[in-house]
Amino acid sequence: MPPSNLLAALEALLFSSDEPLSLTLLSEALETEPAFVAEALRELDAQYRARGAGVELREIAGGHLLVTRQEHAESVGRLLRGRKRVRLSRAALETMAIVAYKQPVTKVEIEAIRGVDSGAVLTTLLERNLITIRGRSKVVGRPLLYGTTPEFLDYFGLKDLTELPRPEELRALVAAREPEQLDMIELGASEGGALAPASEAGAIEGAEARAESDDATEPAPEEAADEAIAGEAELAELDPARRDPT
Numbered sequence: 001m002p003p004s005n006l007l008a009a010l011e012a013l014l015f016s017s018d019e020p021l022s023l024t025l026l027s028e029a030l031e032t033e034p035a036f037v038a039e040a041l042r043e044l045d046a047q048y049r050a051r052g053a054g055v056e057l058r059e060i061a062g063g064h065l066l067v068t069r070q071e072h073a074e075s076v077g078r079l080l081r082g083r084k085r086v087r088l089s090r091a092a093l094e095t096m097a098i099v100a101y102k103q104p105v106t107k108v109e110i111e112a113i114r115g116v117d118s119g120a121v122l123t124t125l126l127e128r129n130l131i132t133i134r135g136r137s138k139v140v141g142r143p144l145l146y147g148t149t150p151e152f153l154d155y156f157g158l159k160d161l162t163e164l165p166r167p168e169e170l171r172a173l174v175a176a177r178e179p180e181q182l183d184m185i186e187l188g189a190s191e192g193g194a195l196a197p198a199s200e201a202g203a204i205e206g207a208e209a210r211a212e213s214d215d216a217t218e219p220a221p222e223e224a225a226d227e228a229i230a231g232e233a234e235l236a237e238l239d240p241a242r243r244d245p246t
Helices: 006-016 023-030 034-050 070-080 090-102 107-114 119-127 150-156 167-177 179-190 197-216 221-238
Strands: 055-060 063-068 131-136 144-148
Touching: 006 023, 006 034, 006 063, 023 034, 023 063, 034 055, 063 070, 090 107, 090 119, 090 144, 107 119, 107 144, 119 131
Parallel strands: none
Antiparallel strands: 055 063, 131 144
């Protein structure tokens, strides 16, 4: 039988955390069967909805988190205005969007879409744990593959990757999360930037066409050796321990 104070204890855990808590973690902390905790989560959510509470229980990145309700965003915004928060540059937003929609994706594919070197931006996103290395591609040179992390879902308030917005919705999401980037996004749209919904789709299709063309062409031995060296250089760039001490 679950403890009589399960709801109160569960609410305390959720209130104390600024990150989504998984059912397993909650169950262990409460020393209660997951089935009872899951039922308590549903009951707590129902109570919040019934009394029109200022917070709601949301499932994000495989866990559960207490968040303020949307209708109170303006009041909360006034309270928090002026507080510093980590911001993402336009380059980081572009790169992260490409990784999210194309994952697993290589550095070369990202740069084919953006049109500029993306090594430094990838390093920044890795350091902030918004993306991760998923392994290596099977193509010649075995380049690293990048994908998103649970922290990425948490940052944008997504339950899982199926909730990623369609390209036409991406601008609204970024504008809501990174309002100071809105002018940059508008400029990018007028210039055919990677975050412009129409041009983003075309750029991705172009990258896929180039990738198919590359796959159909067998590289010369010298090119294969150069690509293998480039793959090791990319990993060494991300991991200083792999660099040549000389």
